[in-house]
Amino acid sequence: MDRRDFLIDGAAGSVSIAALAPGLLSAAVLSSSQDTILRLNHNANPLGMPPASKQAILDSLVDLPHYPDGPPRDRLIQQLASLHLVSNDQVVLGQGSTEIIRAAVQAHAAPGGRVLQADPTYENATRYAEPFPYRIEKIPLTPSFAHDVERMSNMGKKWKEPIVVYICNPNNPTGTITASADLDTWISSAPDNLFFIVDEAYYPLVNDPRYWSAEKWASKRDNIVVCRTFSKLYGIAGLRIGYGLCSPQTARRLQPYLNRSSPNTLAVVAASAALQDKDWHNASVKIWSECKKVVTDCLDDLGLHYFESHTAFLFHAIHGDQDLYIRRMRDQDILVGRKFPPILSHNRLSLSSTPEGLVRFTDTLRKFRNAGWI
Template structure:
């Protein structure tokens, strides 16, 4: 990216940040940089804002038509039928409904069930499984921070029941991608297991070899559910809209564990608008890519290693205990990610706007001078 393009993008990103003064001044306790929850710092699209504003006149009505429209948009985009789509209040609700439905499926068949997940990863599937008494097997990452797929397979091999694999791709907190050639072949080979693939960050992947697991649903694979969200690329974390893609039979089963009218009107119309907003999606991706570049260049200069980020956050070494590092950053008005055991010398840094990341980098270099990283 040329310098002129970078400056234009930084300037435009600042305007999109609106009243977030942290985008225009040094971070402080009053106006902190929120680089801890993997949100999209450029803010909601204008198309989403307009859609919400225009929906106020029908706020007294149930949003059945709006949910139907979004469902059809998603189905069309992925060359599936509307019956293959389930809308959730954030993808986390879809994850919950899948776990609950599979637990009931196993119970009705008189089978034990277990959830197998890498560690660390996004832990909502684990939390929901434990809440209904489903045993959870956590498999540590390999030295290179990738999934230990062979160990996950072994955990399922000796189990006489329903094994459910949870695979977050790209993974959270590492932002690393499991190669599509590996994951998709694994799903096909183990047709007697169920795969819950979390693609919350799939729209942010830069690796040209990436092929979404959704492609397997287009091939009528049954032992798979893919969840996605409007919280990341689409900047709608606060609106709580996500979705699940699976076979029609699976979706019907999962939906029994969702409340009726589980998605709100504002979120649905905002999601519908931004899903069709190609200009915003392109801009959002460019902003995130530039922010990542600003940070990785700084990490390279400081000799701090990091995982290959295919998302809107970077898992990087801090050279110290990340709990102390986060405390020091907070004192400077910057909130960074929480600890992820057992990697207490790594921190998960969410990517803000390019201008925000320039402020972060300034502080990071000051920390080096002070011997804090």
């Protein structure tokens, strides 16, 4: 199997490619602007997207001259409401879950306001907070790399101004989980000036009795939005679609901060079709598990530490300078994760290729070891 085969499998997956009409296959395969590069710097499904999503996109090209508001959008909201046992007005669609995070950060901006989050964690909340008078409070993870809920909740009692609590569970970039019981206790008893953004981008990949979704709070409290995305599980990060679950009152509060006529038509129909593919979740979990084994076997061999991952990435030690490591991988046409300070000893590797495709990465890692680079 040559490198090109890896990439065809890895970039979008044989399942989804097969769904294209034969006449279009070569064009599609040749299309990738980065198709000589193994992209492990962002989290993408090695299987690509569900075939039904691809078909839905093709079927909806005829609708593109028209704005996206309409029956397909209503249908998707209905599907999500049924899935999460909430009412339609508790589902807020976004152009990726990033838009929900943005809206929540913007909606609570006030002089003296705070963003309270773990360190390290995903950077979106703090980036959207930039133009506002927010102070950013970063609380280190516990020794087991969970959110330090006790310390965070105590800090949350210190101020009367609005506090946006951003919780990424499982956490990005560590891949570790925070016990949901601890979060439940905090969310249920938090003062009114706290608003929780619980980012569950990797929810579908977790299989641990200490972990469950925070979605129930969407029907019990106005102080929370739970964010989910289609980007990872359904392999459509490029289409930009995610959603928030919250109370109807919170939804009304976030709505004016969202882009109008959104998300785009193809994202909506692809997401809607994806939800109907009942085998996709298991197939995706299976391949990511195989991917993980390929890489952790190598990391174990090389004695490189990694965090216990409940996600589609591995945060692993690199025994050296982060910039240098990223550049050396880039020289091998392999894109690995960006820096996540303050843990500069580790690099985030997205399991975004097939197990076979990842062998190219592990082979490279072994060469780095032989060269004394890691």
